[in-house]
Amino acid sequence: MKAVAYLAMILVAFGTFFVVRHFGESLVAPAPVEGHSRQDAAGPEPAANSSAKSSAPSSPHQLAHVLLALAVVILAGRLLGIAFRRIGQPPVIGEIVAGILLGPSLLGRVSPAALDFVFPTTIHGTLGIVSNLGLVLYMFTVGLELDGSHVRDRAHATVAISHTGIVFPFILGLILALFLYPVVSTDDVPFTGFALFMGAAMSITAFPVLARILTDRNLHRTSLGVVALTCAAADDVTAWCLLAVVVGVARARMSDAVTMLSLTAAYLGLMFFVARPLVMRYAKRWLNTEPSQNTVALLFVGLLLSAVTTEAIGIHAVFGAFLVGAMIPSGSPLAKRLVAILQDTVAVLLLPAFFAFTGLRTQIGLVSGVQAWLICAGIIAVATLGKFGGTTIAARVSGLSWRESSALGVLMNTRGLMELIVLNIGLDLKIISPTLFAMMVMMAIVTTVATAPILRRLWPENLEGGMGG
Amino acid sequence: MKAVAYLAMILVAFGTFFVVRHFGESLVAPAPVEGHSRQDAAGPEPAANSSAKSSAPSSPHQLAHVLLALAVVILAGRLLGIAFRRIGQPPVIGEIVAGILLGPSLLGRVSPAALDFVFPTTIHGTLGIVSNLGLVLYMFTVGLELDGSHVRDRAHATVAISHTGIVFPFILGLILALFLYPVVSTDDVPFTGFALFMGAAMSITAFPVLARILTDRNLHRTSLGVVALTCAAADDVTAWCLLAVVVGVARARMSDAVTMLSLTAAYLGLMFFVARPLVMRYAKRWLNTEPSQNTVALLFVGLLLSAVTTEAIGIHAVFGAFLVGAMIPSGSPLAKRLVAILQDTVAVLLLPAFFAFTGLRTQIGLVSGVQAWLICAGIIAVATLGKFGGTTIAARVSGLSWRESSALGVLMNTRGLMELIVLNIGLDLKIISPTLFAMMVMMAIVTTVATAPILRRLWPENLEGGMGG
Numbered sequence: 001m002k003a004v005a006y007l008a009m010i011l012v013a014f015g016t017f018f019v020v021r022h023f024g025e026s027l028v029a030p031a032p033v034e035g036h037s038r039q040d041a042a043g044p045e046p047a048a049n050s051s052a053k054s055s056a057p058s059s060p061h062q063l064a065h066v067l068l069a070l071a072v073v074i075l076a077g078r079l080l081g082i083a084f085r086r087i088g089q090p091p092v093i094g095e096i097v098a099g100i101l102l103g104p105s106l107l108g109r110v111s112p113a114a115l116d117f118v119f120p121t122t123i124h125g126t127l128g129i130v131s132n133l134g135l136v137l138y139m140f141t142v143g144l145e146l147d148g149s150h151v152r153d154r155a156h157a158t159v160a161i162s163h164t165g166i167v168f169p170f171i172l173g174l175i176l177a178l179f180l181y182p183v184v185s186t187d188d189v190p191f192t193g194f195a196l197f198m199g200a201a202m203s204i205t206a207f208p209v210l211a212r213i214l215t216d217r218n219l220h221r222t223s224l225g226v227v228a229l230t231c232a233a234a235d236d237v238t239a240w241c242l243l244a245v246v247v248g249v250a251r252a253r254m255s256d257a258v259t260m261l262s263l264t265a266a267y268l269g270l271m272f273f274v275a276r277p278l279v280m281r282y283a284k285r286w287l288n289t290e291p292s293q294n295t296v297a298l299l300f301v302g303l304l305l306s307a308v309t310t311e312a313i314g315i316h317a318v319f320g321a322f323l324v325g326a327m328i329p330s331g332s333p334l335a336k337r338l339v340a341i342l343q344d345t346v347a348v349l350l351l352p353a354f355f356a357f358t359g360l361r362t363q364i365g366l367v368s369g370v371q372a373w374l375i376c377a378g379i380i381a382v383a384t385l386g387k388f389g390g391t392t393i394a395a396r397v398s399g400l401s402w403r404e405s406s407a408l409g410v411l412m413n414t415r416g417l418m419e420l421i422v423l424n425i426g427l428d429l430k431i432i433s434p435t436l437f438a439m440m441v442m443m444a445i446v447t448t449v450a451t452a453p454i455l456r457r458l459w460p461e462n463l464e465g466g467m468g469g
Numbered sequence: 470m471k472a473v474a475y476l477a478m479i480l481v482a483f484g485t486f487f488v489v490r491h492f493g494e495s496l497v498a499p500a501p502v503e504g505h506s507r508q509d510a511a512g513p514e515p516a517a518n519s520s521a522k523s524s525a526p527s528s529p530h531q532l533a534h535v536l537l538a539l540a541v542v543i544l545a546g547r548l549l550g551i552a553f554r555r556i557g558q559p560p561v562i563g564e565i566v567a568g569i570l571l572g573p574s575l576l577g578r579v580s581p582a583a584l585d586f587v588f589p590t591t592i593h594g595t596l597g598i599v600s601n602l603g604l605v606l607y608m609f610t611v612g613l614e615l616d617g618s619h620v621r622d623r624a625h626a627t628v629a630i631s632h633t634g635i636v637f638p639f640i641l642g643l644i645l646a647l648f649l650y651p652v653v654s655t656d657d658v659p660f661t662g663f664a665l666f667m668g669a670a671m672s673i674t675a676f677p678v679l680a681r682i683l684t685d686r687n688l689h690r691t692s693l694g695v696v697a698l699t700c701a702a703a704d705d706v707t708a709w710c711l712l713a714v715v716v717g718v719a720r721a722r723m724s725d726a727v728t729m730l731s732l733t734a735a736y737l738g739l740m741f742f743v744a745r746p747l748v749m750r751y752a753k754r755w756l757n758t759e760p761s762q763n764t765v766a767l768l769f770v771g772l773l774l775s776a777v778t779t780e781a782i783g784i785h786a787v788f789g790a791f792l793v794g795a796m797i798p799s800g801s802p803l804a805k806r807l808v809a810i811l812q813d814t815v816a817v818l819l820l821p822a823f824f825a826f827t828g829l830r831t832q833i834g835l836v837s838g839v840q841a842w843l844i845c846a847g848i849i850a851v852a853t854l855g856k857f858g859g860t861t862i863a864a865r866v867s868g869l870s871w872r873e874s875s876a877l878g879v880l881m882n883t884r885g886l887m888e889l890i891v892l893n894i895g896l897d898l899k900i901i902s903p904t905l906f907a908m909m910v911m912m913a914i915v916t917t918v919a920t921a922p923i924l925r926r927l928w929p930e931n932l933e934g935g936m937g938g
Contacts, residue, residue, distance in 0.1 A: 062594075063601050064780040071773035078766045125531075129595045130602075132532050297547045297817045304540035311533040341817075344810040348766045 006160060013167045017195075020174045024181060024191040032186040032433075065123045066130075072118050073356040074348065076102055088452050090212050092417060095352065096445060099359030105438075109365070119360055131357040132317065134350025135421060136307050139318040141342050142208060143325020144335045146233055158227055162234035164394035165412050166203040166242070169386025173202035176382050183375065184436045193250030197431045200243045201423065201440060202383050205235040206416030206448065213414065213452055219459070224404055228411045231391070235412065240322060243422060244315040250431050263313045271306070271323055279327050286334045295334070296341065299324075316425050351417075358420050358441070361427060366435040367442070376439045383443050384450075388413045407458045414451040419444035475629060482636045486664075489643045493650060493660040501655040501902075534592045535599075541587050542825040543817065545571055557921055559681050561886060564821065565914060568828030574907075578834070588829055600826040601786065603819025604890055605776050608787040610811050611677060612794020613804045615702055627696055630863045631703035634881050635672040635711070637859025638852065642671035645851045652844065653905045662719030666900045669712045670892065670909060671852050674704040675885030675917065682883065682921055688928070693873055697880045700860070704881065709791060712891060713784040719900050732782045740775070740792055748796050755803045764803070765810065768793075785894050820886075827889050827910070830896060835904040836911070845908040849915050856916075857882045876927045883920040888913035 076098040081091030101107065108115040119127070177195035185194055210232050214220040220229065248260045279302075286295065303324045310320035328335045367376055392409030396402060423440050426432040432440065545567040550560030570576065577584040588596070646664035654663055679701050683689040689698065717729045748771075755764065772793045779789035797804045836845055861878030865871060892909050895901040901909065 063598060063786055064777050066598055066602070067605070067773045067777045067780065067786060071770050071777065074766055074773070075770045078763055082763065126595055126598045129532060129535055130599070133535070136536070293813065293817060294547055294551065296813060297543055300817055301540050301544045304536045308533050308536045308540065311536065317532055317536060341813040344762065344765060345814040348762060348769055
């Protein structure tokens, strides 16, 4: 019975896709406008060209500016992080908001000269590479901390909740694309890629932020916490796999999608049937001894090569990094050592570069006029309806109480940092316009900010746990 | 009596400087030749211009190439590091040599296409910034591990040995500059900056490599080991201060040297009289509790701002980083936490970028012909005579046995990674030509490689300690 329902759900998703595609293909999006153009989407500033000379490694100013930019964004992020923690929000929101405030949305309006001094166009390229390097390492640690056995041990019910919580917003995202494409997209973006991307972008859950919220409220060992973490882990794996395919298809623009998909299949085959057994055997060697620095270096090399491969195939480098991390048994001393090595450097030094980079690309000013803000509100509503609604109903059907189900739905609606990673990929690949990027960033922030207070209302009896760290 | 000798030594150094300068100012260096030109020195490739487009953050190829370059250089460095450890050398030499072999000196000769694939010119700029970021963090950890009280507690004798071991090679470097300037420099480099830089470059000791050699041989707790470590620590502080002045003077080209020196004085004043007491008080707060991530972030911000300041003043960013590291009490939980956070990421991921970057800039092919190799041999001889000779004689005069004195001299002659950092600064600032850079890199490698075997002959009774790690 459940299998039939599951199958039906998948079929509905596919059916919706083909129906949406049928109607969508005939839609006409506006031509790219100056200032909203695809060029712009390529980087925070199309002027990067003229700055070639300054990007020479010897330029003392470039190094000084990169260091200054990092100092400013780390400081602002920490201060806002502390402020957000005071009001019961996860500090990472503060860091995300700090990045946006330091970009064209606020600092650029108040003082364009200050923006140009702190983040001159000459360093945008470097900031992009450093932030991508940070993301690769971050997704590697997310993979390392992903407890695969956790998902496998639980009842299939949890996985079913997770999958419904993905399929539902995915379908809504596809339908939403029908309405958004003629308004906020441009005619050089194929509809299919756009619709698939919107579907995937709606389905993301921020596992790390969610884990943090549960830990902050001491809920991570309760049955709700365990179900939520398992769901989120299953979400992570499913949504990222889905996104890899979507990104591949969108990037290949359907023409050489077959090559891309077969290369991806070959890569996955190599990873699961050759690399994984090797890594498992290797990880066992370090069960009782501290892994040496050479071992760590070897794993970094593997991680980098996997990231290069996924990047070269046409899906993003972060997928390769995530997969290598997920292959290493999460409780093993090797995984613990790697997390210990990376987490602070990545969290304190490299992710801020990503927040700054995202902020530079987020131009809230592009969302202007009543219509634009209505669209933005619509995106938030659809995203919440899809993820919160889908998860809540699936959880209720699986036998959880309404209160538990809705709490789970609220938790799964947290998008946080993960959504920003996905959105940056979409902007990089020119699937979404800077305007839509700004709207989606707001959606990510609103859904994430909403989680903690709503959870407190639904689940009030638990007193605040230690909010430290 | 000792004070008189010390004063005499300093006076001799100054006297030599003015005599050398008198003769040197009238020397004429050849005009920059195509291929040896100052332009070249600016970066591994002057062609960085044409690649502006690719340095846009969205270029998928650039990210893939940066990741690939890191993977290749980490793997090669580790493999050669293991090979060098087998023959009783510190692994870092293997990493340095790997960088050079992957550059134009070997890989570029065997297959220019391979060199261009692994390190395309489009990523040189990014590699430079990442390696400088790595150096800033590395010098910060060197500062963190520097035990200032160690130096203060010891007899002044050790500091005197250290200073003699700096002044002597410094004088020899100045004199050597008289001979080198007309041959390997170019006429757009002022003689004074060139001579001062050569003096400072001859006086460097690689504290970290030296510490490693002593630990590998279990000598670090012997009286020789303690004297050597204290000497090297004093060397570090003195030589880097000296170098900061030299670099400032050379960069300012004597014209606005006064501004530079007063800014440096203001910066040092601020650091010692304002920042240091604050840091000391702050560090005390974390004596019994684990420092939080916000504390770590705050210190990173301080480190970055100090590095930006020294970079902006005209001395290099690494000085600012080193100074902040040195200000934090080395045994404190705060220093330990920071070292724990940084050391592996820096050693495994970021320093390899520096080795690759150095390797790309080292063109051993520029050292061609009998004359050039004789000059190279001369540089090695003078460097060794200055550092080994100066230290040995000073140690003997201070009352150590000949055997201890010569062992200390051999240890101080280790230049390793530190020398490479200095040389890269010289190349960045266009004080030394790519040809001289290649010669000095060989000097650094030869003096470092020579240390362990010679020490084994002079100090044979100690059996090999654990060479692990």
